Amino acid sequence: MGKIIMGKKFPKVSIVHIETCLPDYFPGDxxxxxxxxxxxxxxxxxxRDLENEVRQGxxxxxxxxxxxxxxxxxxxxxxxxxxKLTQKVCAAIRRDVRPAKKGERIAxxxxxxxxxxxCVMAYFAIVVEQA
Numbered sequence: 001m002g003k004i005i006m007g008k009k010f011p012k013v014s015i016v017h018i019e020t021c022l023p024d025y026f027p028g029d030x031x032x033x034x035x036x037x038x039x040x041x042x043x044x045x046x047x048r049d050l051e052n053e054v055r056q057g058x059x060x061x062x063x064x065x066x067x068x069x070x071x072x073x074x075x076x077x078x079x080x081x082x083x084k085l086t087q088k089v090c091a092a093i094r095r096d097v098r099p100a101k102k103g104e105r106i107a108x109x110x111x112x113x114x115x116x117x118x119c120v121m122a123y124f125a126i127v128v129e130q131a
Contacts, residue, residue, distance in 0.1 A: 012129040013088040015050070015096045019123040020108070031125045032059045032066035032089075038108045038122035043099060046107055050093045050124060054086060065128045089126055097124075 019026055020038050034053040036046065053059070059069035067073060068082040069089065099107070111120050 010084060010088060013085070013092045014127045014129070015089065015092045015124050016127060017097075017122060018125045020111075020120060021123075022118050023121055024118070026121065026123055028060070029123075029125050030062045031127060032061040032063065032069050033123055033125045034059055035121045035123045037113075038120045039111050039113045040106060040108055042105055043097060043107055046122070047093050047097045050097065051090045054089050054093070054126075059126070061126075065126065069126070085128075092126070 018029065018033070023035075026035075034050060036049045036053065054069060057070045057072075059066050065085065068078060068085055071082055074082060099105070108120075108122065113119070
């Protein structure tokens with residue numbers, strides 16, 4: 001397990017869209033990341049689904065922050081850090097998941113829900129910046 005680097009101030013947290021593809025084509029990422037189905041939908045529904053994934057601990061990745069967000073193998077003293085990190089990630093989702101073009105309300109316009117089989121997924125990395 002890696003060491004959590006915490007100064008006097010909690011690190012800045014942001015979230016970025018890194019890929020939209022079928023699950024077989026996503027190479028993964030060592031940073032914490034989450035994914036949601038990508039189909040024609042509003043940005044509000046994307047933010048809601050991302051927050052639900054984070055709050056349920058459905059975070060993948062191999063660094064210490066991913067482990068904390070999953071709430072896996074936590075030490076008792078890490079629980080408050082994990083809760084604060086979860087809050088910061090949810091705030092980042094509300095702040096950062098926005099359309100590139102002002103006024104746009106719909107994302108993934110060209111992707112339809114599949115009738116069966118694999119669904120196209122949108123992958124988002126959680127970036128925790130160190131001071």
